Amino acid sequence: MKVKRYDVVVIGGGIGGYYSARALKREGKAVAIIEKNSFGGTALRWGALPVKKVLDSFKGIKKHDHTEIKKTREYLIKKWDEDLRRLESKIKDNLLEDKIDIYFGDGEFLDSETFKLREDVIETEYFIIATGSEPASIKDIVIDGTNIITHREAIDLKNMPKSITILGGNVEGIEFAALYAEMGVEVTIIEKENNILFENDVDLVYPIEEHLKSRGVRILKGIGAKNAEVGRTGVKVLLDDGRMISSEKALVTFMRKPNFPRGIENTNIKISENKIIVNENLLTDEKNIFAIGDINGILGMAHVAVQQGLKVADYILKNISVNISYEILPRAVFTLPEMAGVGRQEWELKRDNIPYKLGTYSFKDSWRGWARSIEEGFVKIILDENNKILGIWMVGENVSEYIGLMGYLIKEEKTAEEILSNLVIHPSLTESILEALIESKDKKVIK
Structure with a gap:
């Protein structure tokens, strides 16, 4: 048996584990990451990013251009295995470049400070569990992986x-x-x-x-x-x-089920049927073991796992409490067209009997939309009675690129007037947000 000692060991090589490991290593911690199968997890390797890569390939192709569509399909199929290998190599190379030790295999906890992986016994001050979740069968629909x-x-x-x-x-x-x-x-x-x-x-x-x-x-x-x-x-x-x-x-x-690490019963970590139970700082009942991403059951989204991983790194490095505003979490659906947004939607406000104002504006009516011959998509702004931003939502090509930091406007309770007093690039599609604000702020309140 070889005994190796680290400051932090991350269990799980998905997107959350990847970002937390790199953040800790860059601040001088001795870090190892353990992955059971292949790096990337659901977000990078097994669905989300590859799906987006495929759909990005079809953007800009007219739906009746059958020749171009066929060529794109053939190219994707021909290059697909190579592309996925390159993706896995990129993740692994980034970790190695940061001098993070990598272990492959399905190990187990021996106690709250020790993890056994074949002939290696790995000791650490902190563990971060980032093992995610996986699809699950239901009673009469049994996954066989083939049909x-x-x-x-x-x-x-x-x-x-x-x-x-x-x-x-x-x-x-x-x-x-x-x-x-x-x-x-x-x-x-x-x-x-x-x-x-x-x-x-x-x-x-x-x-x-x-x-x-x-x-x-x-x-x-x-x-x-x-x-x-x-x-x-x-x-x-x-x-x-x-x-x-x-x-x-x-x-x-x-249906999904959590990937609980083996040997978890050798610790004081509490679990329920579908998650590891954590406190507000993403700590388990072991003072040195955190759980981030899908495994803690808070929100099954890749960018939540990333944010949690970075926040846990700050907690370990600087004792900064984990403080994530889940209520203003940006969201996106990567389809054709995309949908993306942040904050409240109309159905929620109607459910909660909250009055609101509404403004919309089509991208095709903006100056940049005209210049690019954009035919679809719109911006939707939802305000409260005092013109504070409650929600910003969009449908259109690549709208996920515009939403990322807009949750800050809601968190800081910015008003339509405050946003309109600032400048945006002209001509740009972002001007559609201003047009929707102009329309919404003087609208009649919907009750």
């Missing part, structure tokens, strides 16, 4: 089915539906709620749904899936109303 698949198999462009049924009209399901539709696959979405992208305003979802339909995607709403059977010709999904949907494969997106 009934998860995002891990779905991202394999070299084994695209001719048809697929996607179980779940959530963000993951709709992003994969967009990817498969662009790749020429016949897609059916099953969503038990009455709307896809549930808990988003209808006007924000509508352009995404219409684009999917224009690509031939069949969307069944308000109906659940009862079970799925694998046969010689593919998968048959039985719906609650007795209908049967047949396709070559079925993609499960609506």
